[in-house]
Amino acid sequence: MGVTSVLLCQGCKPWQGLLLTASLLTCWHLSTTAKITIELLPPHVVEGEDVLFLVHNLPENLTAFAWFKGRTNEKHGIALYAVVSDLHIHSDRETLYSNGSLMIHNITQKDRDYYTLRTFNKHAETVSTTSTFLHVNLFLWNCGRFVTSSQPSIESLPPIVPEGEDVALCIHNIPENLQGFAWFKGMTVFRHLEIGRYIIGRKSSVFGPAYSGREKLGSDGSLRITNVTQKDAGLYTLRVLGTDMKSEEAHVEIQVNSSLSPCCTPPTSSKFMIKPIPRSAAEGESVLLLVHNLPEELISFTWYSAMYRVPAFKIVEYHVIRNITTWVDEYGRRGMVYANGSLLLQDVTEEDARMYTLETLNVNYTVERAHVQFYVNKPVKEPFVQITDSTVNAHKSVTFTCVSPDIGVSIHWLFNNHDLPVTERITLSPTKCGLRIDNVRVEDAGEYQCVVTSRAGDAKASHPVRWP
Template sequence: MEEYSVVLYKGYTPWQRLLLTAFLLTFWHLSTMAHVTIESLPLQVTEGENVLFLVHDLPENLTTFAWFKGLTNMTQRIAICTMDNNLSLPGPVHTDRETIYCNGSLLLKNVNQKDTENYTLQTYNRHGKIVSTTSMYLHVSAFLWKCGRLGTSAKITIESVPPRVTEGRSALLLVHNLPENIESFFWFKGVVGVKNLMVIWHIPERKSTKWGPAYTGREILYSDGSLLIPSVNQNDQGLYILHILRRDDELEEAEVQLQVDTPPSLFCNHLTSSQLMIQLVPWYPAEGESVLLQVRNLPEDLQAFLWYKSTYGAPIPKIVEYTRAMNSTIWGAEHRRRQWMVYNNGSLMLQNVTEKDAGMYMLEVSKNDSKIEEASVELYVKKNVTQPFVQITDTTVAGHRSVIFTCISPDTDIFIHWFFNNQSLRLTERMTLSPTKCGLKIDPVKSEDAGEYKCEVSNRFSLKTSLPVSWP
């Protein structure tokens, strides 16, 4: 009985296991001498693949065997085979994708999620009595796109559009490099040192959305994970964190700082508010250029200031620290050899910037009254995209033909657009785009799909198109 338990009990609740035990005991007296086992090849199956239920230790004294879909409903017969004449007959639930072999094994082609079910093999002797009953549960996973970035790890990033937003305007927290295999994602609002509050929880597959305590009633969620905040106010300012749970149970995280400026009519009174501010000059430097993090309204009674780069979930690396009383400047270990400069007014000059320098820069100012003021700014570094290329995967299973076009690029933070015969691709009901649009699947593919395909990648600063590929 133990062997059946190992094969059958995986993935069942205790209540289901109780029913299954009762079912097995019904046949136990008929199969004490039979120890048939079933192996799934491959063990994990994804939509569109083939799976073989390979049977081991088939009894020698049997004359007939049958495969069924389900555990107890014997009317759900797939096929039956008589071994004397090697004759097989399809059953009521046969779909022309199943093939049975004389060793008892069953091949199921081009599986889909509707094939997720228990599959049961029964064997019979010459007297028509059951010799063995063995089942295996098949789980078919949803098709996951694997576009690839030529070995490049594309980390999730979030861009605030615009980088600074004026009160009353709208801010878009734009997500880049969203994973293809998302189970669920969460948006949180919080500040460093304060417990984050959930804004939203979303499960894409179920199209389920739940709003959390930090939801103001204004936030709008997009399918790519981006968050729109209309009519922003000073209360919306601060740190926003995106948590993404993938189907492989891995957790990815990204953060962005939303900066809200006072309207120009009120900003005239900045001398009375004296809010510490940072301005980038220029706003979008290119790789190899210099950028000045210019500080405005530095307190006159400062004792010291500290620059650091904020990295969520990792130790904060200090860039430079300045103490007024000693007129001393101490650089962090990672920045001692770089030709960066800091000024007495708090401003920081970054020279020869690279894509790795992009991120959130924080300024912390200590004053004589022991109070601390903070300001932050997010730096983006312009990088021109490289030309992508298109890879074709053509599959034919049991006469059913499909094709997958994959746009491969070494760049991250990109947008992808597809073209067919030099025209923007118009999707049909047979076409599926991956969440990040890096993959295009046509299933089934038809003669009218023949032609030239190419993809276009772009970021905020540049655009490149692949060379065309012809299919078929």
């Protein structure tokens, strides 16, 4: 008899009898002092591997717990454990532990789903329900950021776009093994603000309520808007979703100037805005966040090293009427603030490359905000290439990994000193640091190189490696 038929059957719940029997043998009560959580080990699972659903904070003095596949359907039971009788019910593919954890062996694509753990009291009533999602990968890119070591950032190209021209929002430090991403108009990720989302596995875009017909989503996470108008100016949010179902967000501001043509100099319009000088700086240099058209009749203005008005990210506050400057932490040792609202940061490092916010308060207690972002570049170091061979279903594949200590760089590949074309057999990871060739052929033999390039244009190529 299968596990599902033992755990659950139409019109009846045979495990309820087990729970009620257990309740006669114990007077234990369920503790709810800590929330139950589930951790996947490994967090990124490949077909053929085993995965452990490791349970944290399972209460003591339980009567029973059960695992189900899905979030709401109780008809697909996987495993049951009755505490008092030490009864385990599961199939040969699972291993169930008394601490609530569940091991599933030899994972396949059919196992991709939500998994739910439920705990029960002595009356066979559900006390807690905890779910997690299992994503099954055909293979894993072993380069880039599995775990967040550097947050994604967005660069607007050009930084200030003339009205009627196009703008591209390019992503840096995007994670590997993406599930998908979504773009929103504004600072929040509400449904009515969604421009569109891209699903990596389907290679398709789905557009949302904020889509105007002029936006195009790229498979690398980028967003391109054509024929920009003043209505397009403002903040945009990117939400990136990984295969572990964890998400990250990044923000960018599009600045539109109606009086700026492609051949003209930077803006002199009446709009309150900030320009970084330079936009990309070397480590140790200074960056001036130059304010244009600071609002008049101000009481004060405040700089923050974040998108939001959060006290923990405050840099400096300048009281205009009293001419009082209040610095926070180490910024006072390497910063200068000016009466026109501009901020000078000296001796910048990579940690300073982020979004900054200037908030103003006038005598009518009207608050206005402007945002700015700059980048910090280090000389890139020479990368190197690693090679991994594999055989899946009798088909041989090879994976090349471009290993570089630098972040925020672009990567491209060379084959026999020529640009490597991408085909159905030849695929790249989201950051292009991984190159995979499936069903390898004789013509794939040769020399492979990767080239890393910084935003400042500094480039380094790896030594060529020959395969096979």
